Amino acid sequence: MIRLFETNQIRKVQELSGSLWTFSPCSGEWEGKEYPVVVPCCWESLPDFAAYRGVGRFFREFQAEGTVRLVFQGVSHTARVLVDGREVGTHYNAYTPFSLLVENLAPGSHRLEVYADNRFSEESALHVPNDYMSYGGISRGVTLEEIHDAYVEYLHAVPVKAADGWHLRLSVKLQSTAAHDQKAELTVKLGEQICFRREVMFPAGQSLLVEEDWRAGESWRAGENGQAGENWQAGEKWPTGENGQAGERVIQEWSPESPVLYPVTAILSRDDVPFDDLTEQTGFREIRTEGKDILLNGKKLRIKGFCRHEDHPMYGCALPLAAMEQDLQIMKDLGANAVRTVHYPNDPLFLDLCDQQGFLVWEENHARGLSLEQMENPHFQEQAEACIQEMITAHINHPSIIIWGILNECASDTEYGRDCYERQYDLIHSLDVSRPRSSASCKWKTDLCLGFPEIISYNIYPEWYHDEKTGPYLQDLYQWVQEKSEGSGRPFLITEIGAGAIYGYRTPTLCKWSEEYQAQALEHQIKAVFEQEGCSGLFIWQFCDVRISFEWFSTRPRTMNNKGVVDEYRRRKLAYDKVKELYHSYGNYR
Secondary structure, eight states: OOOSSOOOSSSOEEEOSSEEEEEEESSSTTTTOOEEEEESEEGGGSTTOTTOOSEEEEEEEEEEEEEEEEEESOEESEEEEEETTEEEEEEEOTTSOEEEEEEEEEEEEEEEEEEEEOOOOTTOSSOOSOSSOOOOEEOSOEEEEEEOSEEEEEEEEEEEEETTEEEEEEEEEEEEOOSSOEEEEEEEEETTEEEEEEEEEEOTTOEEEEEEEEETTSOOOOOGGGOOOBOTTTOOBOOOOGGGOOOOOOOOBOOSSOOOOEEEEEEEEETTEEEEEEEEEEOBOOEEEETTEEEETTEEBOEEEEEOOSOBTTTBTOOOHHHHHHHHHHHHHTTOOEEEETTSOOOHHHHHHHHHHTOEEEEEOSOBSOOHHHHTSTTHHHHHHHHHHHHHHHHTTOTTEEEEEOOBTOSTTSHHHHHHHHHHHHHHHHHOSSSOEEOEEOOTTTOSOTTSOSSEEEEOOBTTTBOSOHHHHHHHHHHHHHHHSTTTTSOEEEEEOOOOBOTTOOOTTOOTBSHHHHHHHHHHHHHHHHHSTTEEEEEESOSBOEEOOGGGGGGSGGGEEOOOSBOTTOOBOTHHHHHHHHHHTSOSBO
């Protein structure tokens, strides 16, 4: 499964994941051996490959002819893709999607090969040994699409609330594969309502971007004989206007309490015969900042969140849908309303779940704890910007995403780092102005980049790394932000806070790494954050214990980051009930 809804009714799409492939390691004692595996697959979850770093080959057969488009949601860390022994493309970064066009396939069976590489190298600035595990394999879904001489590459539908009501900023990128100029008709619909229809001219073999601003109150259709039409979303009746004319349809806003979604579809046709389409989903909601507040649909938002890695002892980072849903159900039981996708873009299936269940999402590009030296890697800026570009292009339609984040705990206290932050913030703004931006800083009273984002965010660990009470520690930092930094007067978030505990280690001594101490520390931390004037909430570090790079073993018992409220198998620690009690005692709004 790639998405939780059908993205195509006209274009023929075949899912290549969710089935058996063959995996073969390319080095070591198992080199050349073949293993049947179900993709998505992290090879670290296979017997004998828990610690394998190198290149792995995945291959399978498929039936096709003509022009096809291969779409990969994630291959770690890098991918080299071959069809019938011929290289058709490469990609860097495990956590963003990519597509490859393959033309002139003869009818019949063809071989698809993917060489995944999870090694660290100087050529990779973002995949480095880190406080989480970098897995290898085809970790997300794969599809094969049959393409005509033109197709819809992407459809963006960004809601905007204006004085005259809701608008949709529609952007449709079209791609030609033909050797000559051609015409087609493009239609974009919200549900069954036509937003616009126009003739488009495709330059030979090139792309075309079509943009339109559509007001949601325009020309909603009534039913037969002037009666109210059906609301395809909720089944309710819409009132008609005077004299039996169609009345304006009332848009239902997306929120945690009512996560209403609307399908948006782009259709290409010639002579009224459709030949390609793409459907996305959107939700009408407004997220903005005003003074020190984050406003969701005009209400002052209180974030009660968790930081969550895509990690599971049985699946690595290739979590199946049921495991993703279980994580969300656990977080909802805990009283959370938000999740931070540390430290990379997430699987679109998880984002679809958040859309449908009203979970708020902070999504960030792929970078964690990079030093100045690491940021000076000649590949860093290019790779980080490519991640931002691919993340926003793929995920802009998700109403659950309310904040774009960058560069967690990187060198924001240096002049070179400041330049990198500014460039990446500017890139986000060029791609999407509908969401605020932020970055999680750990630079205690030295951050030089707080003048760029709309939201100021800090990772702090009083009562864990710092033996100071949370209240005074947080107040000191907040006062510095307001009086001595460029971030004064803006919303303030705690994006990491917490304490570690080894599951099952219990002692009345309340020593660190015990479940008792973690529960006590989180109680103090949560209360202090929610009581801090000007603070819009927090993300607890973290939801579940996760595996880390072997290079970090000396600072992490079990070679795990053990700060989860549940362990890696989602078993509850003592802190679970305390967090649940506190989170449920506060509402979604301040």
